[in-house]
Amino acid sequence: MDKRIKLVLASASPRRKELLSQIGIVPEIVPSTIEEVITSSVPEEVVRELSLQKARDVAGRQGCKTCVIGADTVVAADGKILGKPASHEDAYRMISMLEGRTHQVYTGVTLIYCGQNGSTVRTFVEKTDVSVYPMSEQEIKRYADDEEPMDKAGAYGIQGKFAAFIKGIDGDYNNVVGLPVGRVYQELKQMFEQEENND
Numbered sequence: 001m002d003k004r005i006k007l008v009l010a011s012a013s014p015r016r017k018e019l020l021s022q023i024g025i026v027p028e029i030v031p032s033t034i035e036e037v038i039t040s041s042v043p044e045e046v047v048r049e050l051s052l053q054k055a056r057d058v059a060g061r062q063g064c065k066t067c068v069i070g071a072d073t074v075v076a077a078d079g080k081i082l083g084k085p086a087s088h089e090d091a092y093r094m095i096s097m098l099e100g101r102t103h104q105v106y107t108g109v110t111l112i113y114c115g116q117n118g119s120t121v122r123t124f125v126e127k128t129d130v131s132v133y134p135m136s137e138q139e140i141k142r143y144a145d146d147e148e149p150m151d152k153a154g155a156y157g158i159q160g161k162f163a164a165f166i167k168g169i170d171g172d173y174n175n176v177v178g179l180p181v182g183r184v185y186q187e188l189k190q191m192f193e194q195e196e197n198n199d
């Protein structure tokens with residue numbers, strides 16, 4: 001990838017930064033400050049829209065030769081969106097909806113590149129199915145009372161203690177943690193190849 005292009009991650013999520021570092025991308029971190037406005041109840045549309053809002057907000061404050069990456073993750077159980085829990089009680093309610101069954105995790109990603117010939121915007125959504133083992137009341141309560149679920153969509157962290165309850169996944173694991181880095185890399189590569197062809 002062209003080293004002269006600055007990559008900016010429009011996210012405060014330490015997980016997203018780590019996932020990019022894992023594939024050798026060390027982005028500048030500029031978290032977006034938008035008030036998240038949701039106009040849909042369809043998970044794919046919500047993450048698409050929020051990733052676009054976050055990326056646009058930050059791209060508006062950047063110069064050219066910069067690519068901004070915005071992302072948003074939600075959990076959906078029976079199509080019902082679960083964002084971050086507002087309290088430990090809320091975390092308990094969410095985990096109760098997820099235990100003993102399969103749900104979906106959606107991450108929307110928007111890439112905005114400002115190049116020689118103007119701006120290019122790419123948005124895509126990745127879905128991963130996650131199956132959770134049945135949990136006892138005590139297990140749900142103990143996990144919901146922990147700090148781990150509090151800053152995470154669906155009130156759990158697959159990469160943390162909640163791994164004890166993960167039966168299996170279908171799709172990209174990194175997508176559940178907050179960023180499907182394989183897809184991000186492929187999309188960045190395509191976007192820059194197209195830019196070079198346009199030059």
Ligand SMILES: Cc1cn([C@H]2C[C@H](O)[C@@H](COP(=O)(O)OP(=O)(O)OP(=O)(O)O)O2)c(=O)[nH]c1=O
Pocket residue numbers: 010011012013015031032054071072073074075084105151152153154156157158159176177178
């Ligand atoms: C389901 C799940 C989510 N998450 C995290 C990923 C995201 O950081 C978070 C969902 O919140 P988001 O609103 O997508 O992101 P964020 O608030 O952390 O960061 P920003 O808005 O600045 O981009 O949940 C995990 O870490 N593990 C998991 O297993």
